[in-house]
Structure formats: C-alpha cells, structure tokens
Ligand SMILES: NC(=O)C1=CN([C@@H]2O[C@H](COP(=O)(O)OP(=O)(O)OC[C@H]3O[C@@H](n4cnc5c(N)ncnc54)[C@H](OP(=O)(O)O)[C@@H]3O)[C@@H](O)[C@H]2O)C=CC1
C-alpha cells in the first residue's frame with residue numbers, strides 16, 4: 087500500500103531545541119517508513135542567517151543516530167530549505183510565500199501545508215495573521231497550524247490567543263500539541279477502558295476507590311529555567327498533560343472512536359472538573375514544593391536564570407474531582423515534580439475492597455490496575471489469590487504485561503505519531519480549544535491563590551518523592567501513594 091503523503095512543512099523556530107531534538111528525527115522516521123517519500127519539503131525559518139547547506143548539515147546531525155546509509159540521509163535532507171526570517175517583518179513573509187510556491191511546484195505538493203509553530207507562544211497570533219494576509223495559506227489543498235504548548239499562561243491570555251488564531255484558522259485546522267497524547271500507553275487508556283467488559287463495567291464510583299497519577303522526573307530544570315520561572319509545575323505539567331490524562335480516564339464512552347466524538351467526551355469530563363473556589367479549599371486539596379540543593383546538585387533557586395527568592399513550584403500534588411455521574415466522589419490524586427527519585431509516568435486505579443473479607447485475612451490488598459507509561463510500558467493488575475502453602479491464606483499477586491524490548495523499540499516516538507496524525511488530518515490526539523479553556527479555568531483558581539501566598543521553599547530534597555505534605559494529602563483520607571520507590 088502506498089502511504090505517501092504530500093505536504094510542505096514550514097517550521098517556525100527551525101533552529102531551536104525542539105526542532106532539532108524532536109521534529110527532524112520524527113520527520114526522518116516518517117521518511118524511513120514511507121509516509122514521506124519524494125513529495126515533501128521542509129522550510130525551516132528563524133532569525134539566524136543560515137544557508138540551505140548549513141541547515142541540511144544541522145538536520146543531518148540531528149538524525150545521526152537513526153540512519154545507516156549516508157545516501158538515505160542525504161536524500162532526506164535534500165528536501166530541507168532555510169529562510170532567515172523575523173516573525174514581525176512582513177517582507178520576510180513575502181519571500182517565504184515565493185519559496186513555498188516554488189517548492190510546491192517542484193515537489194508536486196498539491197497546496198498541502200503544515201505550519202509548525204515551534205517558538206514562543208507570544209508570536210503565534212502574529213504568525214497566523216501573516217500566513218493569511220501574505221497568502222502563504224493556499225486556496226487548494228489543506229492548511230494546518232500545529233501549535234506547541236503552552237497555549238497561554240492563564241485563561242484570559244489563552245482566550246486572547248485563541249481569538250487571534252481563529253480569525254485566520256478555523257478550529258478544525260488548529261492542531262494543539264500535547265506530546266503525552268502521542269505516548270503509546272496514554273493512547274492505550276481508551277483500548278483498556280472501552281475494549282474490555284471487565285474494566286468498562288467497573289470503571290465508576292461504585293467500584294473505583296481512588297485514582298493516582300504520577301509524572302515524576304529525576305532531572306531538574308536544566309537549560310529551561312528562563313521559561314520555567316514564568317510557568318512552574320502547575321502550568322508546565324498539570325494544565326496540559328495531567329488534565330488530559332484525567333479526561334481520558336474519566337470521560338464517558340464516546341459513540342465512536344473518532345476525533346469529534348472523543349473530544350466531545352473529553353470536553354465534558356474537563357467541564358465537570360470541580361473548580362476549587364476558596365483559598366481554604368485550595369490549601370486543603372493542593373500542595374506545592376521546590377527542590378533544595380544536595381551535594382553537587384543545585385537547588386532550584388541556585389539554578390542559572392532563577393531568582394534567589396523564587397516562589398515558583400517545581401512540584402505539585404493535588405486531589406481533584408470530576409463531578410460526573412460515574413466519577414463524583416472518586417478522589418483523583420495527581421503529582422508531578424522535578425528532581426524526584428525516579429523518572430516515571432504511571433497511573434494507578436485503586437479499586438474498592440470486597441464488601442466483606444470472609445477469609446478474615448489481614449493481608450488482602452485492594453485490586454489495582456497500573457498503567458505504566460514510562461520508562462516501562464505495560465499493564466499490571468494486582469489481585470488476591472490463595473497463597474501456595476498449607477492452610478488457607480490469601481496473598482496479592484500481579485498479572486503483568488510489559489511490552490518486550492523489540493516491541494518497545496518499534497513503538498513510534500510521540501512526536502512521530504502526532505506529526506503523522508497531523509499529516510492525515512486526524513485531530514483525535516490534539517487538544518480542542520474547549521479542553522484548553524476548562525483546564526485553565528481549573529488551574530487559574532489555584533495559581534491565583536498561590537501567587538498571593540509565598541510558600542516556604544525549598545521544601546524537598548533531590549532523590550525523594552517530593553515534600554512531606556504530598557504524603558499527608560493522601561494520609562488525611564486514609565490513603566497512601568501506591569507508587570513509592572524510596573520506601
Ligand atoms: N524544547 C522542548 O523540549 C519543548 C519545547 N516546547 C515548546 O516549543 C516551543 C519552542 O521551544 P524550543 O525549541 O525549546 O525553544 P528555543 O528557544 O530553542 O527555540 C526558539 C526558536 O525561535 C526562533 N526565534 C526566536 N525569536 C524569533 C523571532 N523574533 N523571529 C523568528 N524566529 C525567532 C529561534 O531562532 P533564532 O534565535 O535563530 O531566531 C529558535 O529557532 C516553545 O513554545 C516551547 O514551550 C514544548 C515542549 C517541549
């Protein structure tokens with residue numbers, strides 16, 4: 087079957103970190119798999135005055151671990167063109183338009199264009215406008231705008247940005263990237279929930295006791311402190327990745343598995359998020375942390391480009407509720423942070439205990455379904471069974487499936503999957519504006535209170551699972567974090 091796609095990619099921020107680390111390698115994998123063959127071209131733009139030759143060398147360097155044949159790599163990079171460009175200079179868009187039209191003819195691209203905005207969100211509105219007014223969007227073929235996070239820094243700024251973009255690109259042409267939606271096991275949530283009667287029957291407040299979502303990172307802020315100082319963990323991870331996972335876990339079954347039906351259900355789930363309104367409610371349900379230094383490891387406040395009295399959180403834990411028919415009263419505990427003990431993304435669904443323990447056995451544990459997203463990918467179901475010993479005692483055993491190394495190696499990287507979806511026009515794994523809207527509404531309430539109340543930072547050491555208040559949050563409810571690698 088010929089899967090070849092025809093398109094021109096214009097990457098704004100073509101010299102940047104994201105382009106080099108994620109976008110070029112992903113485009114190369116699509117080339118190796120035949121989704122991109124002869125009928126594609128890429129224009130990279132940024133302010134730096136690079137030649138095509140230099141740009142092609144940069145792209146080739148970014149894929150050096152992926153190719154075996156120089157010829158294949160050279161053929162691939164021959165499709166890349168560079169255009170020095172300042173986003174506010176209208177003349178540059180005129181040159182860009184000429185180049186885009188030339189390449190369209192040269193490669194027979196049928197007017198299909200993907201505009202990837204891999205740069206600061208403050209430029210998104212302006213770029214969208216010029217793309218339209220300078221006729222870089224075509225009137226034949228498709229025009230899709232791929233936008234990186236963060237989409238605004240609060241609800242008000244996101245609304246302004248959205249209004250600006252929607253003047254030039256209709257919602258169905260806007261592909262808001264959340265790379266967690268490209269992860270294999272995050273996409274697997276729907277298959278697990280809606281493809282198995284044993285789970286779909288139990289996936290509600292009658293059987294689920296609580297849900298725990300952990301996105302922990304071992305690294306600190308690295309080179310991105312400048313951005314992080316304006317964001318913090320709440321905006322950087324909760325507003326997007328975590329709330330997207332919450333939506334996938336708590337939405338009602340879509341009527342069919344397509345982008346419109348799925349996103350409709352996700353929007354409803356996010357709309358049903360209980361928004362905390364008072365400072366008391368927020369302090370009762372959300373806690374924050376900032377990492378201290380230890381040995382050679384700098385504390386957050388000592389990192390380059392951070393303020394020495396920074397009030398920015400590098401850790402968040404919280405309890406939230408989705409007030410719909412199936413999930414009201416199920417606490418959903420979330421946590422994320424930098425410089426924690428391990429890099430792990432996992433979801434634990436903790437089921438209620440059986441109504442009576444007829445075995446009078448104190449060792450019975452609640453059933454738990456764990457969805458391992460990263461670094462392991464797979465599932466684990468904890469059940470109780472008879473212990474293989476004389477007498478009758480129960481023990482917890484694990485039914486486990488982990489993708490083997492070969493399968494794991496063949497799983498496409500998140501950006502590769504999402505770029506292919508964008509090429510195919512499938513918006514299922516991109517965030518709809520209404521999802522962004524409800525996510526900010528929830529996050530803004532917390533941010534507002536935290537911005538008014540300085541925290542007692544730093545309050546956790548590198549290599550831990552965050553500050554003590556995170557454990558206390560669950561202990562108040564008689565619960566504990568099921569995943570605890572530092573016991
Ligand atoms: N890097 C990552 O891992 C992730 C990044 N993101 C998001 O992706 C976007 C890009 O991030 P990242 O690649 O890290 O950022 P970088 O700072 O590395 O890149 C920014 C790019 O924008 C260009 N640029 C800056 N100002 C202008 C201007 N006035 N006119 C034209 N070009 C300009 C820069 O090139 P030049 O200096 O040559 O002009 C550069 O190519 C951001 O929105 C970020 O939040 C999201 C998730 C992860």
Ligand SMILES: O=C1O[C@H](COP(=O)(O)O)[C@@H](O)[C@H](O)[C@H]1O
Pocket residue numbers: 303322323431460
């Ligand atoms: O979006 C972001 O995600 C990364 C973590 O992504 P992962 O795929 O490695 O889990 C995080 O480090 C970064 O701060 C944030 O902007």
